[in-house]
Amino acid sequence: MKVSVIVPTLDVSKAQKYVGESLKDFQVNIVYMLDVYKNVSKTRNKGAEKEKDVATLFFIDDDVEIDPEHFRKWLALISEDRKNVIWNTQPLIFGIDRNLFVLTGGFDERIPFMSEDIEMHYTLKKLENAGILRIKYVEGGYIHHSSTEGAERKRWLNEKHSVYVFLKHDRKRLLHVLKRYHDGWKIFLMRYVWLLWTIWKFLFFKRTDCKFY
Structure with missing residues (x-):
């Protein structure tokens, strides 16, 4: 199962320090996407557009350190049933079959920053209610190195x-x-x-x- 982890960032070294280091033992492709658009929704979508030949997409915020055992469980959940979607809001941890991600329509680029994850969650809930997917909420397994700046x-x-x-x-x-x-x-x-x-x-x-x- 090919997996790509898309990490939008303004500081690649920070993303490598947290996301990259915590997932270094996994055979996943970590895609650091510089947010040149100043629109994190568009940056994530561009990452998904770029990664066309993968089965699973993960979107993780650049200031998140992932526990390897939890990440292994998340991968297993998706592998066992492609309908399963891994979800956490603030920080965003979002794992999904790529075909299901396409069904969501991607992140809404009309929201460049803040609340774009809430909008995606509403979209996922609608698809879950239609029986298309199942949301599996994250329970621990990460450290969020958040900043109070701004x-x-x-x-x-x-x-x-x-x-x-x-x-x-x-x-x-x-x-x-x-x-x-x-x-x-x-x-x-x-x-x-x-x-x-x-x-x-x-x-x-x-x-x-x-x-x-």
């Missing part, structure tokens, strides 16, 4: 992109979020600006331009 910007981006995700997948939750006053007037007003941004994205941008086959 925390405020990340919070704002998460707020912004969650409006997009909820409009697309969970409109009841969107209405609840839009009516929340207790987060402060600034965020309250900005949510409506973000809603207009979201509608514009829907109208004029595609999920991805990548050709997975």
Whole structure:
């Protein structure tokens, strides 16, 4: 079973230190994708587009150290049943049969950063409800070397992109979020600006331009 691990990064040495070192004993192809687009969704999709001759794709964040025994179990789960999908949000650990990944449509490039994993999880849940795949949630097996740098910007981006995700997948939750006053007037007003941004994205941008086959 050919396996490619796609790692989007702005610092290849960091990705090698964490992901590369922890998976060095496995016969997997680790693809370090420089995020030249400043769009982690597009970078992951480009990695999947590049790796056409593999059976299984893993997407792992560049600041994650993987426990080898857990990774071995994740590989076994997918090998035993190609419907099984390995999933963890924040940090992203996502293992999937490549054909199933194509069915998801790839990561939504209209979300360049923050909440793109939540959007993918909604997509996977829809496919699971249709009986196409089964999500196997990660329980431990990693160390996340996360940074607090840019925390405020990340919070704002998460707020912004969650409006997009909820409009697309969970409109009841969107209405609840839009009516929340207790987060402060600034965020309250900005949510409506973000809603207009979201509608514009829907109208004029595609999920991805990548050709997975």
